[in-house]
Amino acid sequence: METFPGNRHIYSYNEARRIAKRKLPHFIFEYIDGSAGSEFGEKKNRSYMTQIELKPKGLINIQDISTSQTLFKEKFTIPFGIAPMGMCQFVSTNADNYLACLGKEKKIPICVSTVASTSLERYWELSEGNSWFQLYVHSDIEFAKKLVQRAADTGYKKLILTIDVPALGRRPREEIAGFKVPFRLTPKIFLDCALHPRWSIANLISGIPQPGNFSKNAFDRSGGRGIIDWDFLKELRDTWKGELIVKGILNIDDAVKVASYGSDAIQISGHGGRQLASMPSPIEMLYQIKNEVKNKCKLIFDTGIRNGEDIVKAYSLGADFVMIGRPALMAIAAYEKKGLYEMVNLLNHESGLTMAQLGEIKISNLSMNNIYKLPFDCEKEHEN
Numbered sequence: 001m002e003t004f005p006g007n008r009h010i011y012s013y014n015e016a017r018r019i020a021k022r023k024l025p026h027f028i029f030e031y032i033d034g035s036a037g038s039e040f041g042e043k044k045n046r047s048y049m050t051q052i053e054l055k056p057k058g059l060i061n062i063q064d065i066s067t068s069q070t071l072f073k074e075k076f077t078i079p080f081g082i083a084p085m086g087m088c089q090f091v092s093t094n095a096d097n098y099l100a101c102l103g104k105e106k107k108i109p110i111c112v113s114t115v116a117s118t119s120l121e122r123y124w125e126l127s128e129g130n131s132w133f134q135l136y137v138h139s140d141i142e143f144a145k146k147l148v149q150r151a152a153d154t155g156y157k158k159l160i161l162t163i164d165v166p167a168l169g170r171r172p173r174e175e176i177a178g179f180k181v182p183f184r185l186t187p188k189i190f191l192d193c194a195l196h197p198r199w200s201i202a203n204l205i206s207g208i209p210q211p212g213n214f215s216k217n218a219f220d221r222s223g224g225r226g227i228i229d230w231d232f233l234k235e236l237r238d239t240w241k242g243e244l245i246v247k248g249i250l251n252i253d254d255a256v257k258v259a260s261y262g263s264d265a266i267q268i269s270g271h272g273g274r275q276l277a278s279m280p281s282p283i284e285m286l287y288q289i290k291n292e293v294k295n296k297c298k299l300i301f302d303t304g305i306r307n308g309e310d311i312v313k314a315y316s317l318g319a320d321f322v323m324i325g326r327p328a329l330m331a332i333a334a335y336e337k338k339g340l341y342e343m344v345n346l347l348n349h350e351s352g353l354t355m356a357q358l359g360e361i362k363i364s365n366l367s368m369n370n371i372y373k374l375p376f377d378c379e380k381e382h383e384n
């Protein structure tokens with residue numbers, strides 16, 4: 001296993017979050033950190049994640065340990081990618097650049113949101129093809145189809161259809177703090193900006209981030225995104241020649257149906273707890289869906305990954321790949337590009353350390369056999 005530098009900035013998610021909170025204007029921090037409603041869903045998922053107990057195993061030669069993982073016949077040297085997140089440029093005026101460079105240099109998937117502040121074409125170029133495109137369908141299906149065509153023409157091979165935002169979830173903390181798109185300079189926001197001069201000057205120089213994939217008024221953030229249905233998925237499957245991933249599934253019936261529609265992967269995700277406070281815990285649903293879907297379709301997992309042990313737990317419960325969201329943004333907010341790279345290195349390193357404790361040398365060998373105890377009911381064992 002690689003040695004890990006002691007002299008660095010990022011030591012844990014919580015520490016990065018603490019620094020991000022200090023450096024960002026309050027309304028931006030609340031946009032990233034906030035969750036839906038009472039935020040119970042996000043907290044419960046984190047609590048389950050923490051309570052899962054792994055089974056340590058000794059006297060195993062782990063010299064050849066590797067955290068690489070293969071998905072869709074592609075080998076990634078790091079076992080996770082970056083989930084799609086809109087408006088990352090609010091965190092740093094260079095955030096999209098850092099993420100794209102990360103994709104290029106580490107060869108990990110960077111998912112580019114429909115509502116990114118950099119165009120999908122530019123992302124592809126900067127990441128040298130290490131990006132996946134994430135589609136939101138807003139009020140105009142024809143516009144969405146054009147976006148898919150643009151992605152295909154650019155060279156994208158992976159398309160993620162996000163289905164868990166039929167309507168934008170209410171995140172009270174961002175509302176209270178005054179976060180609005182388009183950006184509005186109210187007296188409260190002005191004061192918040194004045195208290196964070198470094199952020200404000202950077203945004204004055206670069207200009208407030210704007211949508212990169214469409215003109216300013218073509219997408220109303222608070223408007224509905226609930227016009228697509230199963231027929232749309234079928235049509236998308238018929239037209240998209242690359243891998244199709246359906247993101248935002250927390251329901252066994254939907255998972256089975258999505259697999260039967262020929263999707264290549266299901267992304268089990270609670271959208272970071274940002275859509276439904278009463279959601280079932282995504283980490284529990286990963287376990288349940290794995291039992292039902294077996295190996296008919298790949299399973300990608302996100303929501304609540306905060307350290308390497310969480311990554312190992314997700315793989316042990318049946319994930320074929322993992323994505324992280326807020327850890328990347330908190331790290332950028334705390335220490336810009338070096339923060340992002342250090343966070344990614346830290347999570348990768350911790351994944352290896354955890355595997356060493358379990359006596360496992362390959363991510364693909366992780367299974368329910370590595371789990372000692374689950375905090376939720378489990379009647380059936382996977383056939384891994």
Ligand SMILES: Cc1cc2nc3c(=O)[nH]c(=O)nc-3n(C[C@H](O)[C@H](O)[C@H](O)COP(=O)(O)O)c2cc1C
Pocket residue numbers: 031032033083084085086113114115134162247269270271272273302303304305323324325326327
């Ligand atoms: C600030 C922010 C913006 C997001 N924007 C999008 C988006 O545009 N499209 C999407 O599919 N998911 C979006 N998500 C959800 C993430 O893709 C992912 O599901 C979630 O962040 C994972 O949970 P985690 O933050 O606990 O790691 C966003 C999440 C955050 C925190």
